[in-house]
Amino acid sequence: MEIALDLAKKVKYDVPVAALIIKDNVLISKGTNKVEILEDATAHAELRAIKDASENLSEWRLNNCVLYTTLEPCAMCAGAIINSRISKVIFGAYDLNAGACGSKINLFGDLNKENQTEVIGGIMELEAGKLLKDFFAIRRLNLIIT
Amino acid sequence: MEIALDLAKKVKYDVPVAALIIKDNVLISKGTNKVEILEDATAHAELRAIKDASENLSEWRLNNCVLYTTLEPCAMCAGAIINSRISKVIFGAYDLNAGACGSKINLFGDLNKENQTEVIGGIMELEAGKLLKDFFAIRRLNLIIT
Numbered sequence: 001m002e003i004a005l006d007l008a009k010k011v012k013y014d015v016p017v018a019a020l021i022i023k024d025n026v027l028i029s030k031g032t033n034k035v036e037i038l039e040d041a042t043a044h045a046e047l048r049a050i051k052d053a054s055e056n057l058s059e060w061r062l063n064n065c066v067l068y069t070t071l072e073p074c075a076m077c078a079g080a081i082i083n084s085r086i087s088k089v090i091f092g093a094y095d096l097n098a099g100a101c102g103s104k105i106n107l108f109g110d111l112n113k114e115n116q117t118e119v120i121g122g123i124m125e126l127e128a129g130k131l132l133k134d135f136f137a138i139r140r141l142n143l144i145i146t
Numbered sequence: 147m148e149i150a151l152d153l154a155k156k157v158k159y160d161v162p163v164a165a166l167i168i169k170d171n172v173l174i175s176k177g178t179n180k181v182e183i184l185e186d187a188t189a190h191a192e193l194r195a196i197k198d199a200s201e202n203l204s205e206w207r208l209n210n211c212v213l214y215t216t217l218e219p220c221a222m223c224a225g226a227i228i229n230s231r232i233s234k235v236i237f238g239a240y241d242l243n244a245g246a247c248g249s250k251i252n253l254f255g256d257l258n259k260e261n262q263t264e265v266i267g268g269i270m271e272l273e274a275g276k277l278l279k280d281f282f283a284i285r286r287l288n289l290i291i292t
Binding site for chain 1: 181182184185186187188189190193196197200201204205206207208220221222223224225226228229230231246251253
């Protein structure tokens with residue numbers, strides 16, 4: 001999670017979120033949120049990390065992979081995690097507005113019976129949350145100034 | 147939907163699903179399911195059509211766009227539809243196993259209050275369903291023979 005947070009701190013122009021995927025203690029892929037910079041609503045950190053992991057492993061089934069992300073995945077990313085059969089998700093800050101791991105909705109229930117993705121939230125939550133709060137505070141300030 | 151079905155019929159190696167996006171009566175993008183051929187669990191028809199539409203419009207916000215898809219979107223694709231602010235979804239066959247527009251779960255409820263995506267299902271349902279049934283029948287037959 002420390003590596004993911006360091007990566008998230010380097011995000012420019014977009015909401016600072018980063019994700020990475022580990023398999024057998026090896027880093028398979030990294031992704032950061034690039035919705036604004038790429039003009040692509042699907043370019044969330046988790047989705048980009050999943051795409052890259054599949055490319056690097058030449059395999060869409062990511063069994064036995066662990067995804068770390070600094071923010072609770074949204075429905076799109078949670079759906080991608082289920083579709084790609086990732087075994088475990090570890091996230092930092094909870095997202096009360098759009099989190100799909102229990103905060104807003106929980107996709108890791110009925111949809112996920114077959115593959116049983118394990119989900120752990122709130123790891124380094126304070127640091128992950130502070131990064132987001134600081135980003136939105138600066139954005140609000142810029143909106144007031146400009 | 148006829149154009150989407152014709153597109154889906156051309157899918158090779160993957161589950162035959164196709165999607166397209168229309169804005170102001172103009173075809174903005176097309177996508178087919180390429181999970182197996184690209185080894186990418188995120189390469190569903192809808193997600194690929196959304197990515198292409200954003201690229202073609204140089205804009206991640208797809209307000210006033212209509213997405214046609216031959217199969218009810220899964221959670222990942224429904225999440226992407228919500229994230230990209232698509233105004234209307236029209237789908238063919240219902241997906242009782244993974245459909246996120248009411249069949250298995252309904253993401254177009256609480257998550258979607260702000261943007262209010264309209265969803266219409268079951269358009270050309272018989273043709274869309276037959277295409278999928280034929281595909282899975284042939285796949286089962288191949289599994290028996292090989």
